[in-house]
Amino acid sequence: MSGGQVVPGRAGVAASAAHLEAAALRHPGPLTRIALVGNPNSGKSSLFNQLTGLNQKVGNFPGVTVDRKTGVSQLTPQLRAEIIDLPGTYSLYPKSLDEKVITDLFYDKTSAQYPDFVVVTVDASNLRRNLLLFTQLADMGLPAILALNMMDVADQHGVHIDVAALQQELGVPVVPMNARQGVGITALKILMAQTLGAPTVSFYEPEEALLPMIRQIRYYFNLHNDYLALHYAHQYRHISFLTPDDRAYIQELTEQYDFQPTARQAQETIARYGRINEVLLNCVTVTRTEKNEPYSNRLDKVLTHKVWGYGIFFGVLFLMFQAVFAWASYPMELIDQGVAWINGLIQTNFDGPLINLLTEGVLAGLGGVLIFIPQIALLFAFIAVLEETGYMARVTFMMDRIMRRFGLNGKSIVPLISGVACAVPAIMSARTIENRKDRLITIFVTPLMSCSARIPVYTVLIGLVVPDEPVLGIFNLRGFALMGLYLLGFFAAIFSAWAMKLLLKTRERSYFIMEFPVYRWPRWKNVGLTIVEKVKAFVFQAGKVILAISIILWVLATYGPPGRLERAEARARTTAAAQGLDPEQTQARVASERLENSYAGVVGHVLEPAIRPLGFDWKIGISLITSFAAREVFVGTMSTIYSVGQDANEQTVQQKLAAEKDLNGQPFFTPARAFSLLVFYVFAMQCMSTLAATYRETKGWKWPILQLVYMTGLAYFASLAVYQFMK
Amino acid sequence: MKDLQLGESGTICCLQDPEMALKLLEMGCIPGTQVRLNSRAPLGCPITLVVGDMADYTLSLRVSEAATILLK
Numbered sequence: 038m039s040g041g042q043v044v045p046g047r048a049g050v051a052a053s054a055a056h057l058e059a060a061a062l063r064h065p066g067p068l069t070r071i072a073l074v075g076n077p078n079s080g081k082s083s084l085f086n087q088l089t090g091l092n093q094k095v096g097n098f099p100g101v102t103v104d105r106k107t108g109v110s111q112l113t114p115q116l117r118a119e120i121i122d123l124p125g126t127y128s129l130y131p132k133s134l135d136e137k138v139i140t141d142l143f144y145d146k147t148s149a150q151y152p153d154f155v156v157v158t159v160d161a162s163n164l165r166r167n168l169l170l171f172t173q174l175a176d177m178g179l180p181a182i183l184a185l186n187m188m189d190v191a192d193q194h195g196v197h198i199d200v201a202a203l204q205q206e207l208g209v210p211v212v213p214m215n216a217r218q219g220v221g222i223t224a225l226k227i228l229m230a231q232t233l234g235a236p237t238v239s240f241y242e243p244e245e246a247l248l249p250m251i252r253q254i255r256y257y258f259n260l261h262n263d264y265l266a267l268h269y270a271h272q273y274r275h276i277s278f279l280t281p282d283d284r285a286y287i288q289e290l291t292e293q294y295d296f297q298p299t300a301r302q303a304q305e306t307i308a309r310y311g312r313i314n315e316v317l318l319n320c321v322t323v324t325r326t327e328k329n330e331p332y333s334n335r336l337d338k339v340l341t342h343k344v345w346g347y348g349i350f351f352g353v354l355f356l357m358f359q360a361v362f363a364w365a366s367y368p369m370e371l372i373d374q375g376v377a378w379i380n381g382l383i384q385t386n387f388d389g390p391l392i393n394l395l396t397e398g399v400l401a402g403l404g405g406v407l408i409f410i411p412q413i414a415l416l417f418a419f420i421a422v423l424e425e426t427g428y429m430a431r432v433t434f435m436m437d438r439i440m441r442r443f444g445l446n447g448k449s450i451v452p453l454i455s456g457v458a459c460a461v462p463a464i465m466s467a468r469t470i471e472n473r474k475d476r477l478i479t480i481f482v483t484p485l486m487s488c489s490a491r492i493p494v495y496t497v498l499i500g501l502v503v504p505d506e507p508v509l510g511i512f513n514l515r516g517f518a519l520m521g522l523y524l525l526g527f528f529a530a531i532f533s534a535w536a537m538k539l540l541l542k543t544r545e546r547s548y549f550i551m552e553f554p555v556y557r558w559p560r561w562k563n564v565g566l567t568i569v570e571k572v573k574a575f576v577f578q579a580g581k582v583i584l585a586i587s588i589i590l591w592v593l594a595t596y597g598p599p600g601r602l603e604r605a606e607a608r609a610r611t612t613a614a615a616q617g618l619d620p621e622q623t624q625a626r627v628a629s630e631r632l633e634n635s636y637a638g639v640v641g642h643v644l645e646p647a648i649r650p651l652g653f654d655w656k657i658g659i660s661l662i663t664s665f666a667a668r669e670v671f672v673g674t675m676s677t678i679y680s681v682g683q684d685a686n687e688q689t690v691q692q693k694l695a696a697e698k699d700l701n702g703q704p705f706f707t708p709a710r711a712f713s714l715l716v717f718y719v720f721a722m723q724c725m726s727t728l729a730a731t732y733r734e735t736k737g738w739k740w741p742i743l744q745l746v747y748m749t750g751l752a753y754f755a756s757l758a759v760y761q762f763m764k
Numbered sequence: 765m766k767d768l769q770l771g772e773s774g775t776i777c778c779l780q781d782p783e784m785a786l787k788l789l790e791m792g793c794i795p796g797t798q799v800r801l802n803s804r805a806p807l808g809c810p811i812t813l814v815v816g817d818m819a820d821y822t823l824s825l826r827v828s829e830a831a832t833i834l835l836k
Contacts, residue, residue, distance in 0.1 A: 127790045163821045166792040194820075299782045306789040333822075334802070343806040434824050438807040548787055550829055553812050553822035 068109070069118040070150070071229060074139065074174065075158030076167050077125035078554045080186040084158055084216040085122040086566050088226070093566070095574060105138070112230040121152065127166070129173040130271065130302055132548065134473055141277050143177055144268065146261060148278075154180035154233045156225070161191035161198060161213070164321060168313045169306070172240035175209065176264040180233035183211045184225060189218070190555065195324040203320040208238030217560050240312050241305060243267050250294040254287060271298050333427075333555040341431050350432060353423070354454050360415045361458035362489060368411040376404035393595065394588070402587025405667060406580040409461050409726065413575055414568050416455055416462040420469065421567040423451075425559035429469060430551065437549065443531050444538025446475035453479070453530065456486030457523070461579070464730040465571055471551075474543045478534050480734055481744055484727045485530035487523045487719060490668040494718050495522055497672055500691050502711040526719050529751070574733065582729035590637075590666050597635040605634040628677050637662050651717065651753065652710040652760040664723045671718075709763035713756040721752035765833045773800040774835035781832040791823060792816065793833060 073088075075081040085093075089108025106122040123142070124135040131137040142150060155174055159167035174181055183203075191198065204211040210228050214221025243251055243263055255266035273279060273287040290296075339345050380396045423429045433447030440449050448470045455463035463483050470476040487495075499518045506514045596602070609630035613623040632638055641658035648658055660674040672690055679693040697705040722728065728741040735741070768774055776795050779785035792815050793799070802812040802822060809827040814820050 130786065130790070132787060165816070166821065169790060169792075299786065302786055303782070303789055306786070307794055310789075310792070310794045337803060341803065341805065346806060430824065434805050434810055434812070435807075437826070438805060438809050548784075548829070549810055550787055550791055550823060550825040552791070553824045555822075 069116075069229075070121065070152045071110075071118050072121045072123055072142065072152035072155045073158065074123050074155055074170065075125060075184075075186075076127055076160065076170060076552075078552050079125070079158045079160045079167060080216045081122065081125060081158045083560060083563060084156075084184060084186065084214075084222075085120060086563055087216050087219055087222050088120055091566070091569065093570065095570065110226070110229075112226045116230050118229060126170065128170055128306070129177070129268065131275070133471065135471070137275055137277075140268070140272060140275075143174070143179065144265065144272075144276055145278055152179070154182065156182045156184050156229065158184045158186045158216070160187045161185050162187055162194045162196055164191075164196070164198070165310070165313055165317060168316070169309055171207070172309050172313065173264075175207070175236040175238065176240055176262075177268075178235050178262045178265070180235055181209045182225070182228055182233070183207060183209055184216070184221075185211055185213045186216050188213050188220070189215050197322045197324070199320045203316070206238070206316045206320060208236050209233075217557075217563075241309050247294070247296070247301070250290050250296060253290055257286065258283070270296055271302065336556050337431070340428070341435055346431075346435055350435060353419075353428075354450075357416065357419045357451075358454060358458060360419060361412050361455060361462065365411040365415050365458075369408055372407050372410070373404065376400060376407070394591070397595070398588040398591035399584070401591065402584040405587055405726065406576060406583050409459065409575060410572055412459050413462040413465065413572055416458075416466060417568050417571045418564060420451065420466050421564040422559045424469065425557070425563055427554040427556045430553055433551075434553070443534045444475070444478050444541075445534050446470050446472060446479070449475065449479040449534075452483050453486055456483040456488060456530075459488050459490070460484040460486070460724065460727045461575070461730045462571075464727065464734055465575065467734065472548075474541055477735065477740065478537045478541065480731055481537060481740065481747075482530040482533045484722060484724065484744065484748065485526050485533060485720065487526040488668075488724075490724070491522075491718055493669045493672045495519055495715065497675075497691055497694070498706075498711045498715050501694055501706050502708045522715060522719050525716070529720060533747075533751075575730070578733045579726065579729035582732060583726050586725040586729075587666055590663065593637040593640070594632060594635050594663060597631075598639065601634045602631055605630040625677075629679075632659065632674075632677055650760070651756040652707075652713045652764070654705075657714065661717075661721075661723070665725055667726070668718065668723055707764075709760050712763060713760035716759050717752045717756040719752070720748055720755055722748035765830050765835055766827075768801045768835070770801055770804065773798055775799075777834045777836040779832055780834060784829060784832045788829075788833065792821070793823075799833070799835075 073081055073085055085106065085108065088110040092110070093106060093108040095104050095106050108120050108122070109117055110120050111117050121142075123139050126136045126139055129140060129143070131140050142148075142152070145151060157171045157174060159171060171181070171183060185198065185200065185203075188198075198213070200211055200213050210233075212221050212225045212228060214225060216222070241264070247267065248263070250270060251263050251266045254260070254269050255263060258266070258269065260266050260269070269276065269287060270291055273284050273291075279287075291298075340349060380400050383392060383396050383400075420429075423432070429448065429451075432450065435447065436450045437447035440447055445453075449467070451469070452463040452467045455466055460483050463486075464480050467476050467479045467483070470479060496519075499515050503515045503518045508514050508517060597605075606627050609627045610623065613626045618626065633641075637659050638655070640662055641655040644658040644661070645653075645655040648654075648661075653661075656675070656679065660671045663674040664671045676690045676693060679690075679697055694706050695704065699705045722745045728745060731741040731744055732738060765774070776793055776797050776799060778795055779788055779793070797816060800814040802814045804811045810824050811827060811830060812822050812824045813830065814822050
């Protein structure tokens with residue numbers, strides 16, 4: 038409290054009390070920390086959204102690559118609390134890295150992060166299984182509130198819960214609610230604003246035989262109860278804050294007492310279910326009538342049908358693909374034009390190198406970030422609806438068998454298909470894959486799918502070397518070539534996934550066992566918040582990397598070794614004047630000469646010996662470098678650089694490329710060269726935005742760098758083979 | 765479990781694979797619980813099971829995982 042700083046007002050005591058209260062609001066003490074835990078599908082995210090609204094932020098749990106979602110909730114007009122949304126879990130015995138953050142949080146009472154209390158969300162229609170986690174938390178001695186969620190579903194299933202009796206049996210406050218509709222939120226908030234004591238009811242006592250070991254651990258680590266000590270005996274290898282000495286101590290004890298973790302854990306779970314059954318016997322009655330036959334089952338008969346199931350799924354995918362590919366193009370164009378308009382406005386009114394940095398470096402980079410927003414928003418609107426309705430679980434169900442062969446997961450199909458539009462939102466969508474290894478493989482191979490930015494490159498080069506001939510009457514040879522490139526990317530992705538499946542070792546055992554949620558209508562608030570969260574994550578985290586690289590690329594293409602650019606420009610102007618070129622042609626000539634002599638040009642020349650075996654020269658080298666900003670930049674760069682030494686009549690890029698001659702006066706772009714370049718573009722990792730997305734999703738530079746090296750290596754050798762074979 | 769036909773029910777007797785058993789137990793597949801083979805994915809795997817004879821819920825799991833469940 039900052040009361041000491043408050044000077045009593047002239048109006049006397051009453052005013053000073055109001056003053057004090059206002060000061061307390063302005064300088065609140067440490068916020069109450071409340072952790073939100075619950076089973077997957079228990080409506081935890083809905084509750085989190087209801088409590089915090091837009092006051093959410095996504096951070097990192099220390100030391101692990103798991104998103105840490107926190108938010109601030111205004112519980113009463115005077116009181117705010119910090120809410121931590123923990124990953125969904127079925128028990129306090131973690132099965133995955135994601136779940137380990139939960140135990141790490143609850144095992145260390147001395148930590149500053151330790152919550153003041155927990156809100157446990159349970160699915161009221163499935164109370165038995167949901168209470169398992171609650172009883173474990175209660176036995177840990179954590180003050181808790183039980184949010185009895187999804188009361189509407191329980192009603193539909195004919196489940197009637199005596200809330201007062203349940204509260205009596207569990208020894209903690211119980212709030213019946215329906216978080217999706219906002220029912221019960223106020224009651225919950227009022228309870229959350231109270232001071233809670235530790236739970237009074239115990240659900241499981243460790244067996245007598247274990248007590249000597251448990252007590253030694255408990256006193257050694259100064260723990261507040263036996264059950265927590267038992268968890269130390271189970272989990273000591275995975276508790277991040279224990280020192281090697283601590284671990285050795287526990288290991289010695291477990292060996293001394295011949296502690297069998299697996300068997301003990303199984304016994305504990307069975308004992309807990311026994312106890313839960315007793316509790317439920319007194320509080321829950323189920324009236325099951327025939328008309329309660331879940332509508333989900335009937336819907337599943339169609340939606341997971343051999344024929345209709347796949348048909349509908351591909352229809353949904355097609356719609357999604359359309360949205361990201363076609364519908365998103367309108368807002369993207371607006372963003373593009375908007376950025377160009379601002380750029381033009383600045384350029385016509387100001388001049389100087391800093392202005393160029395601002396317009397061509399910063400603003401162009403910023404435009405490169407903003408341009409992805411429509412695609413990300415649309416894709417996540419679809420994905421959020423698929424998740425919310427429960428359809429995503431059916432997708433996994435139908436696709437699992439096929440995708441598993443290649444080291445992927447049923448859910449990998451969504452990122453892979455979205456990758457055809459753009460790898461950036463696609464990689465972000467891999468978040469829905471719970472299994473870490475499957476998710477990594479999916480992220481790793483998704484950029485091999487041919488994205489829309491490759492299309493301009495494909496069309497220019499195919500147009501150059503593939504004749505416009507009909508095939509079988511209705512098809513076109515160029516169409517076949519284009520399809521071939523897409524298939525090439527697809528098979529590369531599948532094959533790489535399969536290879537990674539063999540190479541990537543994981544300690545984590547992979548389970549498919551999951552709850553099959555019932556179908557529900559999506560909550561648009563949740564969909565909206567998902568979109569906001571994803572767009573924010575991209576703009577603020579991946580965006581920084583993209584902006585930085587854009588500026589570096591701009592510097593490389595704009596500046597050169599001292600004096601070199603000026604000499605190049607002077608030379609260009611002299612030859613242009615000698616040839617009697619008009620101002621526009623002169624400008625093109627100057628731009629081209631400057632690019633050749635910039636740092637990017639220098640790098641292009643340095644690169645030439647390395648890429649000559651692929652059939653590329655330094656001009657292509659420059660384009661490969663600038664492509665890193667975005668693949669479609671290739672076309673612009675080629676257009677600039679190939680304006681040198683050509684007739685002014687050659688207008689389009691394709692004409693410019695076609696007119697390019699090699700040393701013998703033959704066309705430079707032979708089919709061998711063009712196909713080599715095409716194959717290079719199919720495989721190569723030339724997109725800093727994708728790397729930034731991978732960095733953000735894997736929380737480190739290891740995977741983006743591996744991706745860059747692998748894909749570029751693959752591209753290099755594939756192109757080498759194509760060129761040497763076709764030459 | 766392997767011999768269950770679509771729509772047929774059985775009572776869980778025991779779980780074979782100790783590690784998988786921990787996961788199945790947590791998901792509510794306790795010995796003595798009734799399970800019904802609800803559906804199969806179009807390619808035969810995974811499958812869905814309806815667990816419990818009171819407040820039911822549906823689990824989906826791979827055939828190899830389900831095979832560790834023995835029925836009475």
